[in-house]
Amino acid sequence: MNHEQIHEEELVCSGHYACQGCGGVIAMRHALRALGPNTIVVIPACCWSVIAGPFPYSALKVPVFHAAFETGGATASGVRAGLDMQGKTEVNVLAWAGDGGTFDIGLQSLSGAVERNENIIYACYDNEAYMNTGIQRSSATPLRAWTTTTPELFSKETPKKDIVQILVGHKIPYVATASIGFPDDLQAKFRKAKTIEGTKFIHILAPCPPGWKYSSELTIRVARLAAHCKVFPIYEVFDGEHYVINLEPEGKPVAEYLAMQGRFSHLTERQIQEIQARVDYDWEHLLHKAMLEKFEFRGA
Amino acid sequence: MKKVIMGNHAVSHAVRLARTQVVAAYPITPQTQIVEELSNMCAEGKLRAKFIKVESEHSAMACCIGAAAAGSRAFTATSSQGLALMHELLHWAAGARLPVVLAEVNRALAPGWNIWTEQTDSLAQRDTGWLQFYCTSNQEILDSILIAFRVAEEVSLPAMVVYDAFYLSHTYEAVDIPEQEPVDAFLPPYEPSVKLDVDNPMAFGSLTTPEYYMEMRHKIEEATERVHEVLPTTYEEFGRIFGREYKAVEPYRCDGADLILATSGTVSSTAQLVIETLRERGMRVGGLNIRMFRPFPARAVREALGRCKKVAVLDRNISFGQGGIFAQELKSALCNEPHRPQVFGFIAGLGGRDITPASIEEVILTADKLDAPEREIEWIGLKT
Numbered sequence A: 001m002n003h004e005q006i007h008e009e010e011l012v013c014s015g016h017y018a019c020q021g022c023g024g025v026i027a028m029r030h031a032l033r034a035l036g037p038n039t040i041v042v043i044p045a046c047c048w049s050v051i052a053g054p055f056p057y058s059a060l061k062v063p064v065f066h067a068a069f070e071t072g073g074a075t076a077s078g079v080r081a082g083l084d085m086q087g088k089t090e091v092n093v094l095a096w097a098g099d100g101g102t103f104d105i106g107l108q109s110l111s112g113a114v115e116r117n118e119n120i121i122y123a124c125y126d127n128e129a130y131m132n133t134g135i136q137r138s139s140a141t142p143l144r145a146w147t148t149t150t151p152e153l154f155s156k157e158t159p160k161k162d163i164v165q166i167l168v169g170h171k172i173p174y175v176a177t178a179s180i181g182f183p184d185d186l187q188a189k190f191r192k193a194k195t196i197e198g199t200k201f202i203h204i205l206a207p208c209p210p211g212w213k214y215s216s217e218l219t220i221r222v223a224r225l226a227a228h229c230k231v232f233p234i235y236e237v238f239d240g241e242h243y244v245i246n247l248e249p250e251g252k253p254v255a256e257y258l259a260m261q262g263r264f265s266h267l268t269e270r271q272i273q274e275i276q277a278r279v280d281y282d283w284e285h286l287l288h289k290a291m292l293e294k295f296e297f298r299g300a
Numbered sequence B: 001m002k003k004v005i006m007g008n009h010a011v012s013h014a015v016r017l018a019r020t021q022v023v024a025a026y027p028i029t030p031q032t033q034i035v036e037e038l039s040n041m042c043a044e045g046k047l048r049a050k051f052i053k054v055e056s057e058h059s060a061m062a063c064c065i066g067a068a069a070a071g072s073r074a075f076t077a078t079s080s081q082g083l084a085l086m087h088e089l090l091h092w093a094a095g096a097r098l099p100v101v102l103a104e105v106n107r108a109l110a111p112g113w114n115i116w117t118e119q120t121d122s123l124a125q126r127d128t129g130w131l132q133f134y135c136t137s138n139q140e141i142l143d144s145i146l147i148a149f150r151v152a153e154e155v156s157l158p159a160m161v162v163y164d165a166f167y168l169s170h171t172y173e174a175v176d177i178p179e180q181e182p183v184d185a186f187l188p189p190y191e192p193s194v195k196l197d198v199d200n201p202m203a204f205g206s207l208t209t210p211e212y213y214m215e216m217r218h219k220i221e222e223a224t225e226r227v228h229e230v231l232p233t234t235y236e237e238f239g240r241i242f243g244r245e246y247k248a249v250e251p252y253r254c255d256g257a258d259l260i261l262a263t264s265g266t267v268s269s270t271a272q273l274v275i276e277t278l279r280e281r282g283m284r285v286g287g288l289n290i291r292m293f294r295p296f297p298a299r300a301v302r303e304a305l306g307r308c309k310k311v312a313v314l315d316r317n318i319s320f321g322q323g324g325i326f327a328q329e330l331k332s333a334l335c336n337e338p339h340r341p342q343v344f345g346f347i348a349g350l351g352g353r354d355i356t357p358a359s360i361e362e363v364i365l366t367a368d369k370l371d372a373p374e375r376e377i378e379w380i381g382l383k384t
Ligand SMILES: Cc1ncc(C[n+]2csc(CCOP(=O)(O)OP(=O)(O)O)c2C)c(N)n1
Pocket: A024, A045, A046, A047, A048, A068, A069, A070, A097, A098, A099, A100, A101, A102, A127, A128, A129, A130, A131, A132, A133, A138, B026, B027, B028, B029, B057, B081, B082, B085
């Protein structure tokens, strides 16, 4: 992507309230860049409730509806219906939620919306914890990560919930993972989502410097490494069946990714090996689902 | 041992001292440190509790209900949206007669998002059957949690300990943290008369026809009323063991007062300061801190207010279309009195706006100069 392209139509303004190096704000910038001004954003409680700016300001140039934490899928369904009844079927409805609002408290209303196949785009920017309230674990927090509710002595004992599989189980028309480390791919996925009828779910890895404990200039590097270590594979699933992997990981050791982040600094050598083994297993499993015997990749 | 701690950590210590067995909670500002500290205490083995890190407040309360039904002491904490989301289960806990204790940090409700103090969230739960206690200091928070468990378990009803966002939740004060032994003496282990027990199988909450339902509700009301007897003796025993005195309703310089200002929460302590200066200026004014909201201490309120001419009520909450909630409750407590005072309702400090000594003085002086209220609600500090 060339530089001017990003600035062509900027719908996220400067002066927003995000922390330095916030992956969540970069994610929104790319998403809106792809969707354009004909978009209404529904934001359930998350960091973005703050990032979007305090009354009477707004950091977004498109309409924003702030919603209750557990209602992203349902509120967006309502907005969609309300617009459709006025013939405004061409307006994109984007539910924009954090991992807590998606994997945990909002899962019921998301599942409801997907099962009804509401014509919305639901994007989850995943920073792997409740960051708005100060870094508490969510079910998107990875195995062994530190958070304030999973202290080092008691770090998270269960793996990250596989949200994509949950959505695939709904036979949703389109699910994709994306990362702020790969903006072309991310934007292409939002552009594609615009053209697909029914519910679209895009799961975006959005690293968080204070929550993951790394220096803010490293956000993009951390995001890219997550994909290249296979911790966060970049892929799409169509109609809950057809898998396409969009990025061939460089296959770097997970240790490299973990070492960049203070939230994993307490890990022992053995725990790192365990994590590596799980990552390898999950990757093999994904390849299997994509029915790829050998690596074969296609851009989004 | 005295320690300087934030209000939220006062809760965590109380929950630890109460030997709480199950904690289920979900983060929300400004409650979060309660839960973070509890999860530390569990990790370090200082609290031997099962900590369920649930995916919503609705589930937090449902877990507490299950745990208490199984016969364990259960605790949760929340604020604002979280309490609102629990609403269905608040009714459930009370209806099932389960003595769950909840720390509730008052925070204004959205929209727009606001994390600052306001009492509408907890007061809106007044008809759920929960006991409610409002605090004015961090010490009182710690003590109230212990007292709440004790009273709740005695009458088999859930109890909420309520305090202001930031003014207490995040403010550091010296708190006397009791030793385990006296707490054990004050608060024996939770032993419900009935529980889920394979050796004594029973069904809870079965289909209840009109033939029985009403009597069950009547029993809840009786149990709630019984708090008026249980609480004073509990406060007395607490005072004997820990040396700190409490009352459901606390008059402040009410002797010979013509006008009494009724408040709750941290505003009560600011009010005392103002009353002190006005007394020095020769004004016959007193204060009334309302600590217990459910059951409403109507008798104590009547005793405190019966002889004065005017009552000003400062509400940091609103029931739209009716006014301040404490004002309504006071009016209903007084309405059958032959010599009832005029009640002036004021609304101030919504969404965490400061209630300053000057605004409290304005309230008192406004009520003082009028013979009767000019309107149902008087707004203080409203920008035009
Ligand atoms: C019903 C309810 N419970 C709790 C909260 C408090 N709360 C606001 S944002 C948030 C965490 C959001 O986490 P996530 O969805 O991962 O978004 P992030 O803040 O990490 O961007 C919480 C717990 C709330 N607003 N409403």
